[in-house]
Amino acid sequence: MDYQQAGVDLVNAEEAVKAISALVKSTYNPQVISDLGGFGGLFRLGDEGAPVLVATTDGVGTKTEVARVAGRWEGIGQDLVAMCLDDLVCTGARPLFFLDYIAVGKNEPSLIATLVASMATALKSANTALIGGEIAEHPGSMAPDQVDLAGFAVGLVDPATAIGPERVAAGDRIIGLPSPNLRSNGFSLVRAVYADLLSGVKDGRASTREHTLYEALIEPSVLYAPIMLEFVDRSLLHAASHTTGGGLVNNLARVIPEGLSAVIDPNAWRWPSIFTQLMEDGAISLDEMRRTFNLGVGMALVVAPTHVTTVLGSYPGAVEIGHVLEGDERARWS
Amino acid sequence: MDYQQAGVDLVNAEEAVKAISALVKSTYNPQVISDLGGFGGLFRLGDEGAPVLVATTDGVGTKTEVARVAGRWEGIGQDLVAMCLDDLVCTGARPLFFLDYIAVGKNEPSLIATLVASMATALKSANTALIGGEIAEHPGSMAPDQVDLAGFAVGLVDPATAIGPERVAAGDRIIGLPSPNLRSNGFSLVRAVYADLLSGVKDGRASTREHTLYEALIEPSVLYAPIMLEFVDRSLLHAASHTTGGGLVNNLARVIPEGLSAVIDPNAWRWPSIFTQLMEDGAISLDEMRRTFNLGVGMALVVAPTHVTTVLGSYPGAVEIGHVLEGDERARWS
Incomplete structure (x- = not known):
């Protein structure tokens, strides 16, 4: 699928x-x-x-x-x-x-x-x-x-405190803020994969396991804005990308300037179980998973090496997931 | 209906x-x-x-x-x-x-x-x-x-040039800017009245007269913003109301302050033919017509008596449709 x-x-x-x-x-x-x-x-x-x-x-x-x-x-x-x-x-x-x-x-x-x-x-x-x-x-x-x-x-x-591609430099690190669920992306695919589950929930036929899955699908998105405003106030960010349609790498590419490549290490974190289950239940390819879902990273931050420890310590579950190199791909999986 | x-x-x-x-x-x-x-x-x-x-x-x-x-x-x-x-x-x-x-x-x-x-x-x-x-x-x-x-x-x-209820005074006049069509309001009622017509247009059964009616229904809304900006720049307005859901009088009431009543003379202008036809075809009451459609006045302006001639002369089809009195109804038909 x-x-x-x-x-x-x-x-x-x-x-x-x-x-x-x-x-x-x-x-x-x-x-x-x-x-x-x-x-x-x-x-x-x-x-x-x-x-x-x-x-x-x-x-x-x-x-x-x-x-x-x-x-x-x-x-x-x-x-x-x-x-x-x-x-x-x-x-x-x-x-x-x-x-x-x-x-x-x-x-x-x-x-x-x-x-x-x-x-x-x-x-x-x-x-x-x-x-x-x-x-x-x-x-x-x-x-x-x-x-x-x-x-x-x-x-x-204020243009003086704006973040974005013009601040990103080679050597910057990428930090992911965790998302335990799908947020609000990929639901047309979810509906195709789980058409039976969803009708079962509707008419009361669903098993406990299916209800648990439904609960995970409908969980609300984490709102990153409050912590992001704190990071911006403390001048800790060079750029940031919200993982929406297109997935982590395609959204990150929007804030990486020409001449640089953000390289994401897929082994730096574990997918929340909803994504592994979805991949299996829908026989979805890895490529398709990557361009459709956030896979557990709802917000990617581009930060200077000196700020990595501070940022990681400021948000539970934040994890270093990559770095910025000279290159011409804007962003890619390692 | x-x-x-x-x-x-x-x-x-x-x-x-x-x-x-x-x-x-x-x-x-x-x-x-x-x-x-x-x-x-x-x-x-x-x-x-x-x-x-x-x-x-x-x-x-x-x-x-x-x-x-x-x-x-x-x-x-x-x-x-x-x-x-x-x-x-x-x-x-x-x-x-x-x-x-x-x-x-x-x-x-x-x-x-x-x-x-x-x-x-x-x-x-x-x-x-x-x-x-x-x-x-x-x-x-x-x-x-x-x-x-x-x-x-x-x-x-700029708060100094804002218009609205606080500028409206007894003695002000109401000027209507013409709308030849429904703009974008009342279409759920239109669809109920003309269900047959619409399916006839779809499958090619509609007569020339029906096609003409369809053309009138689908006509785009007049955009008043350009002339309105000119009026505001020339300080010609006390207030203005865009006729949307609820009709002319209910929208006008939103910009008339407590203690005043805008009185609209329904004989001051003729309804564009699409409205008379709709009233007839749908057996719609006058009250319902008045609270659903703009009836030919898409924008109502509240202006000081000294500016009436200038405003009327600045927009083709503009017509004086009422005035503001002391009262406690905000707005009503005369």
Whole structure:
């Protein structure tokens, strides 16, 4: 089983990005300093050196479909916040505010409250205000209990303390922050692999073992934003990459400049059991696992050698997973 | 036929907003100066008097389902931009940037390009940069040609030039900016009324008259942001309300302060024919028409009597539709 067979077309995704690139750039003005592909869009609030607004948007994919199976919506708001804020902090920005878009087949106030409560708790832990949102009821085009979520986050960064490719140097080390679960990526593949399991959970046929697996799948994402803000305040980071669609190495490549290669040692940590089980149950190739899931590293940090011990000691489970060399691959597995 | 019968539950919608109000407010900090119900969330970039960021989010509802019937996606991007930017300018803010979230059953690069081209053209006319976006492919949970859109806009306003309820005074006049079509509101009701028409368009059975009706339904929203920015620059407005869900009077009420009533004269303008036809074809009550559709006024401006002639002369089709009195109704039909 792979992502293509599960209905997610990565070739088309790349083509779509190519198709819109010129259209998007046609809207730019001199205040826009981002390009496609970064972890956030950057908009300068004035002349060079002025503070920069950073904006991100993301959804939780079809993890909502897995939540829907057993009506387990408690963690999905946190997933949405993590998807957006953990992208934002990869620029060094401090998040200011967040807005949510909730599309539902039927507007059930208790469901909306559950979703927003989870968002609010996650946002408060990162001092981020929820200042707006839209609840869109789509009768007929969505099933009554179907939900789709999108989030939007805006932060502010002083160019002097921004992190990113321009700070990365040969000799830097890569540290991984642990993710015990899938976060919010790869769920179309998960649904294809576990179609039987999910219907079993729904109609009560699932075994205890299957219920345990379902619990692991639906666990909310770790929110890295709070610790990331602390690292940024203490000037401990050169760059950071949030492991989302594409996997660890492809996301890390986005913050490694030309002329350097980040090399990741796959033996530096053990995969959380959900990933080994998924690989086995779905007969998924190692390559496919690597480009679809975080495999236990939800955030990769690029730090100077002098800061490795400090960073490792500041977050339980943080582990050194690689280093930066001269090279032309941006990022690769060793 | 009414909105409730079409599956949109306005009572639940109100309850959902009540249910999340305390949760949302629990995330606020002293920089948040908005409250629920305004046209945008407001976040102050510093101490009192500092510039204020304004953020809005909205979708296009199930107008995408009407677009899907005949594969007519050319105008939907503009609808999305209009829904977000025309809310934003009701605060007096100048839009800075926009992000889009596109959920699709299958990622078709040419469809994505059509959607983004329409957004980009609309955004350029309001000097707004498209700095980010997410394309979410949801195989299985959405039909291959199904699309949902959400947008997110951020602008900046100087508190000294902000518009809103605090500027409105008894004696002010209300001017309507014309909308020849439904913009992006009321489409769940439209789909219920015209289910047969829409399937006829899809399978080629529709008559020429039916095709004309379909064309009117799918027409893109007028984008008021460019003229609104000109009005704000010339200090011609006290307040403004974008006619979205809830209709003209309910949206206008959001910018009228306690102690005043905006009175709208329903005879001041003629409904564009699409609305009379819809009322007839759907046997929709006048009350329901008024709280569901814009009825030809997509933006209502509150202006001082001295500026009425200038504003009327600055936009083709602008018409005086009411005035502000002492009273306790915020807004009503005369």
